[in-house]
Amino acid sequence: MKNNKGYHIIILFCLCFLAVANVNAQSDWQVPVEANEKLSPFLFDDDMVLEGRVAYENSCTSCHGTPSQDDFTPMSPPPGDPASEPFQAQSDGSMFYKIKTGRGTMPKFADAFADDELWNIVAYIRSFNENYKQELPNMEGIVIPEYAMKLSFDENVDKLVVKVFAEELPQPEVSVSAYVMGTFGKHLLGKAQTNELGIAYVDVDPTLPGDEEGRVNVMVKATKGFARAKVEEHMVMAKATERHSAIEGRHIWSTDRMAPIWLKITFFVSVFGVWFALLFIVFGLRNIKKARKEA
């Protein structure tokens, strides 16, 4: 009898635990107040949306599906569609926090993405909300500088030199990221910060393949707070690519010009030789006619 009672208590305890656990799983995800109020240090623009989209498609689509299509993976708890109302009702800071820290089946992306890349994803998710207006910090008295950049390549040390100015004054502590634009997206060359002379150096791999003259299309972004600038420039700083025709060399059959001399001689000599012999015989038939009177 005593034993029986013990069992009851254990079963009751287990049931309670399950109930609590279930409630816990379905309860709202509590985001710390400070994180909830955090604002993006960047102004969401088309550029960020585009980059966020690439990141989203690589890392988020498998569970959340394509935003606004409601095609997320059926899981418990459901991952939800980021374009849906409950998602969009959150603050920017809350989204940023949740992506960064993760919980349960939602992975933690702190190690996968830098902060600016996380903000790109937020910008992308916000792009599905027509009513969204980005909340900005109090900007009174703050002037956002307009950056200008000058790019050059130091071939002695294989470094891309980026000078950042605002109204002709060098800008220190600006984050600079340089990319090489390829046919299928861009490749990160490196990230750096400008020194007190407003100069940032980015290493360039000298074996990087360029076009016939060693040119590559370089894109450099400079950001500091809400100040942003972007330049794209063709620069000679990579290895020149020697282009070879895919049909040169042994491929004798490819074009008329490729016909080797031995083949031309063999073909034409045989054809004309045989036809010469045939014509010789055809004309020789006259001799047979002439020979009718001879014995």
Add this chain to the structure above:
Amino acid sequence: MNETITKGHLSEEQIDRDLLKNVNWGGTFKLWMGFLTVSLIICLYYYYQQLRNGLGVTGLHDYVSWGIYISNFVFFVATSLIGMLVSSVLGMMKVDWVRPVARIAELVAVAFAMVAGLIIITDMGRPDRLLNVFIHGRVQSPIVWDIAVVVTYVAISALLLYIPMLPDIALCRDKLNNVPKWQQKMYKSLSLGWNNTAKQFRLMNRYTRMLLVLIIPIALSIHTVTSWLFAMTLRSGWDSPIFGPYFVSGAFVAGCAAVIIAMYFFRNNYKLKNYITADHFDRMGKLLVLVALVYVYFNINEIIVPGYKANTADAKHVHEMLYGHDSVMFWLVQLGGLVIPFLLILFKPMRKPLPLTLISVIVLAGAWFKRVLIVVPTQLAPYYPIQNVPEGWTGYTPTTPEIAITVASFILVLMIITVLAKLFPVVPIWEVKEDMNHKNN
């Protein structure tokens, strides 16, 4: 001297009478020609359909773009090769028994070679594009080589039919007084004033000899080049260095069978039993055994070498052939059309005229389907899988227009042979006489 040229001793008058008898336009001929013409017109209607609507009326598609047209072309070129083997190789080796049948072989060669060129045109949706081969052709292209050798082979075969026939044309000119006027005129101009002078014979023999030498490389190249149309590609089943000799040896099998069939019909319909004897059939049967053996040898090579190594694509191809999709046709052709016939012909009774002719019909049919087996299955096994295409594209079935146009090519061959065999004696009269004199002396 062997005994096969003629049976017994015949007078020259008798020979002339027997061999010139068929040069007439009798009722049977008219009936036969009428039948051929009507059939041809029916088939030509289908060709008109193809011209109007394009190759869509055929079973050809993006994967199998070479169907029974090209198989038929290969078959025709193959069959025409026998002219070279009989009149040139055996003729120059002084194998005397072939002399009475040499002209029949040459007739078969000319007819099949001429129509082979036409078949290529039927395979083109736009026949006018043939000009592009001459305008834009490249010396490296096997298609340009093919056009060059086919044209040359037709010319050389026609000359080889014509020049040794000069004394017989002269005989027709002198003896046939009851033929239409145009025909008499034709004999007169074609005979080139032949007068049986020693110099004329000397010249004729010289030119014939030149042609006999020339035709050997040309005939070998025509069929080797035809095989290269396939072998110069990287497709499994075609990508084979022995395709040239493989095709040539197969050609002799088809050609021997065709000549035996033609011999049988001429012997019976033209009453030539004294000239085309049972012994000729016996010897042609032995020749067929020889060429069939060589062909079997090449067939074994074609299957065993890729089958043993079994790289991915070849293994699939060999598998389809031996026990896959094409296995029924493969074994019917290889056993029924090649191995069993040649085993049968090993026995003397099977080399009698009628059994040998029946076996030859089967061999010839087998040879035709063998060409289909060479051409089609390879195209159905591309290196990239066939996907996202209409359902019918995973196979190939020839349509009615396609079959009708192919039948038309056979009708054309029969018409050419029929007309030529009615215009000229099918057995060389002067050679038979010469042989007879030789024997009598």
